Amino acid sequence: MQAPQQQVDIAARAKAIIKPRQPLREKCLRPGDAEEAAEQAIANAEQALQQLSVNFDDWMADEARQLADARDAAKAADFEQEALTELFQVAHNLKGQATTLGYPFADEICASLCRLIDKMPDPSRLPAVLVDQHVDAVRALVKEGAKGNDNPKASVLAKRLRDVTNDFLQQVSTTNGPAA
Amino acid sequence: MAKIAFDELRFVVADDNAHMRRIVRTLLRAFGCREIYEAEDGASGLEAVEAYSPDILITDITMPIFDGIELTRMIRNPEGCRHPFLPIIILSAYSEKKHVIAARDAGATEFLCKPVSATALYRRIQNVIANPRDFIRTKTYFGPDRRRYVNPNYSGVERRTGDGSEHIIDPNQVHIEA
Numbered sequence: 554m555q556a557p558q559q560q561v562d563i564a565a566r567a568k569a570i571i572k573p574r575q576p577l578r579e580k581c582l583r584p585g586d587a588e589e590a591a592e593q594a595i596a597n598a599e600q601a602l603q604q605l606s607v608n609f610d611d612w613m614a615d616e617a618r619q620l621a622d623a624r625d626a627a628k629a630a631d632f633e634q635e636a637l638t639e640l641f642q643v644a645h646n647l648k649g650q651a652t653t654l655g656y657p658f659a660d661e662i663c664a665s666l667c668r669l670i671d672k673m674p675d676p677s678r679l680p681a682v683l684v685d686q687h688v689d690a691v692r693a694l695v696k697e698g699a700k701g702n703d704n705p706k707a708s709v710l711a712k713r714l715r716d717v718t719n720d721f722l723q724q725v726s727t728t729n730g731p732a733a
Numbered sequence: 734m735a736k737i738a739f740d741e742l743r744f745v746v747a748d749d750n751a752h753m754r755r756i757v758r759t760l761l762r763a764f765g766c767r768e769i770y771e772a773e774d775g776a777s778g779l780e781a782v783e784a785y786s787p788d789i790l791i792t793d794i795t796m797p798i799f800d801g802i803e804l805t806r807m808i809r810n811p812e813g814c815r816h817p818f819l820p821i822i823i824l825s826a827y828s829e830k831k832h833v834i835a836a837r838d839a840g841a842t843e844f845l846c847k848p849v850s851a852t853a854l855y856r857r858i859q860n861v862i863a864n865p866r867d868f869i870r871t872k873t874y875f876g877p878d879r880r881r882y883v884n885p886n887y888s889g890v891e892r893r894t895g896d897g898s899e900h901i902i903d904p905n906q907v908h909i910e911a
Contacts, residue, residue: 569869569870571868571870572867577742577788577865578863578865581738581739581742582735582862582863583735583738585736587736587737587863589736590736591856594737594764594765595855597764598763598764598855601759601760601763602756602760602851605755605756605759616752642749645826645827646749646795648826648847649753649825649847649848650753651848653756653847653848653849660848
């Protein structure tokens with residue numbers, strides 16, 4: 554890939570503060586009330602998201618299925634690095650979108666699972682039972698349609714998993730840790 | 734501040750998750766954007782940037798082949814990419830400080846944590862357009878000025894004056910003022 558010569562010239566200099574011309578300002582800023590336009594655009598977007606939300610339960614079920622598949626693969630591989638990375642990435646993806654899809658407690662549970670995987674010094678000693686509990690909790694929330702911020706069972710479940718995970722990681726960091 | 738004509742803007746959205754790409758595309762279209770290209774990994778994100786010359790890139794961090802941080806570094810390489818000044822909004826489920834700093838040090842323009850909201854995405858785009866920052870090039874960094882504001886009480890060494898530093902006015906790499 555060949556960059557234009559003038560860009561290479563810029564890169565060749567030792568140290569610089571560069572003032573780009575502001576092409577986006579020239580290209581797309583128009584006279585008008587910025588706040589009024591922003592409010593209208595945001596309202597349009599929220600309405601569009603609301604219309605899209607008819608798909609969210611199916612998407613969430615799909616994501617929960619992928620999480621379970623990744624968990625099964627990771628366990629079958631004895632939490633070998635590549636399979637564990639895949640499980641982390643699926644859980645992390647779900648953490649990023651579960652709230653948007655209407656399941657904020659699934660977001661919290663996936664955050665706890667990511668933390669468990671990320672902070673475990675020796676992945677081969679990951680407690681399979683605790684991994685299962687996270688994955689199965691997400692699947693249960695989806696199956697039960699436990700949406701929103703005010704589901705007491707989902708709230709208790711997410712908090713319990715977070716506490717158990719924190720306790721486990723604390724033990725691992727202060728002692729040789731419990732057996733997997 | 735003026736209003737934004739989204740129908741004049743071209744976006745690339747890079748995210749390995751199809752549902753998230755659909756959500757971001759839905760938000761952008763509702764803002765008024767008509768040209769949105771998608772990529773499902775870092776490599777196809779870079780290809781899309783080269784192929785479509787977008788006005789703004791929105792990218793996830795965790796992606797196959799290479800991630801959003803590496804993608805940002807590749808774009809912020811004037812010798813390797815034709816669009817080193819491209820505004821880059823990182824949209825990630827990572828919210829820890831170390832990831833925000835990694836994105837900043839790679840040259841990201843804005844960082845937005847998932848879950849994404851219409852308001853947060855709009856405000857980041859608005860900021861990118863209405864408040865563009867100077868670019869800084871040192872031996873170890875090329876990207877938007879990482880100083881978001883001027884501290885009037887700063888009393889340390891001013892490292893950006895003297896010592897061979899220069900100010901470059903760079904309108905699409907045409908005028909260069911040493």
